[in-house]
Amino acid sequence: ADGNYEVTLMTKATVTWEGEVSWKPPAIYKSSCEINVEYFPFDEQSCLMKFGSWTYNGAQVDLRHMLQSSGTNLVDKGIDLSDFYMSVEWDILEVPAARNEEYYPCCTEPYTDVTFNITMRRKTLFYTVNLIIPCVGITFLTVLVFYLPSDSGEK
The missing domain is CATH 1.20.5 (Single alpha-helices involved in coiled-coils or other helix-helix interfaces)
Incomplete structure (x- = not known):
């Protein structure tokens, strides 16, 4: 990933009566993935993007996908592609999202993250x-x- 995350436009956070906070700053994320060119140019690539906190544990920041239903940690359509500009080189096949909990030896609380698996096919x-x-x-x-x-x- 780029590692230089900077919010260029300040936006307000929304707080519900249940205490849920939503903050949606506009951002551009840059990421690099390992690619397999064995079947080039008839290849499909899969890229993982993981979002989570390294500072706060799951009891302090409980990350969940907004479309995640109770009882499941998987969302089939994890990214809204309605404003996506079609690429001349790639077709996006699917973008599922999964919520993960990881326990570390240092802590009793889990650390949560949401991982997006972007699968693309080359045109x-x-x-x-x-x-x-x-x-x-x-x-x-x-x-x-x-x-x-x-x-x-x-x-």
Whole structure:
């Protein structure tokens, strides 16, 4: 991740009568993921983004996804993609979110986090037209040259 999280626009927090606090600052998150290019350009990639507190435990800050129903820790559509600008290189297949609790030896309370698993598929048209078709064409022409007679001037 970038590590330089900075709120550029100050927004107010919303407090409900139950004491729940929601703060939604606009932000851009940068992250890097390990990629597997074994099936390039016909590949799918999966990237995890984990949000949690290292300072406050689960008793002090109980992180939950706003669409999480009781009895489950998984949300199928973890990110609202209605304002997402379609990428020319990737299709987003799914973005489930999961709430996790981790106990550490130092503490009795759990530390909670919400992890988003972003699964993307590469759009292959660009690579097919500009990489695969020319390589196949050159390979075909190279093999075809050996079918010409050796005394032919067309070689």
